[in-house]
Amino acid sequence: NAGVTQTPKFQVLKTGQSMTLQCAQDMNHEYMSWYRQDPGMGLRLIHYSVGAGITDQGEVPNGYNVSRSTTEDFPLRLLSAAPSQTSVYFCASTNWGSNQPQHFGDGTRLSIL
């Protein structure tokens, strides 16, 4: 019973590099989302998806792309990493319509040099 799985757990990038943060859930949840957590601030929504083929922007979407080709997977892409994207990233999933608790992954700690 894996829940929400994020990979990698840690990553160091150089400015301008690209990478994809992976997120997978095995609970058949329709709703998946990506948040970033920065010191002194609450978690902020980057992008979200209400089902396969449907994505939308959250509060801080600039510099990030997402896609949702399957119910299980919701990868987050950094096309050209910037130091401002140094953060801890969390993926979450839930059955949104039924107002259920969110399930979070363990997070990815990303440093951009």
Add this chain to the structure above:
Amino acid sequence: KNEVEQSPQNLTAQEGEFITINCSYSVGISALHWLQQHPGGGIVSLFMLSSGKKKHGRLIATINIQEKHSSLHITASHPRDSAVYICAVRWYSGGGADGLTFGKGTHLIIQP
């Protein structure tokens, strides 16, 4: 901008004390979440509530919709309760799926 305010930001207490963490929000919500984050760890959902009160073990969460306020209580606190406690709300936006808005968290330390 709709906001979520938590207090206190930091709280240090002795083992056994009764702990209260507060959360206030600015407009109507459809649900409020209390989450727990241990150092270096992931985030765990403790409660989700839209009215009244919920209890799980030594944890109690209450919400007052009219006053736009929620509290998380810990009875007989223990050092293992040391964590960051986060309040998050889903705004009542007529069915919009635009995620949760989070408070900045309360950093709780329980000393033996």
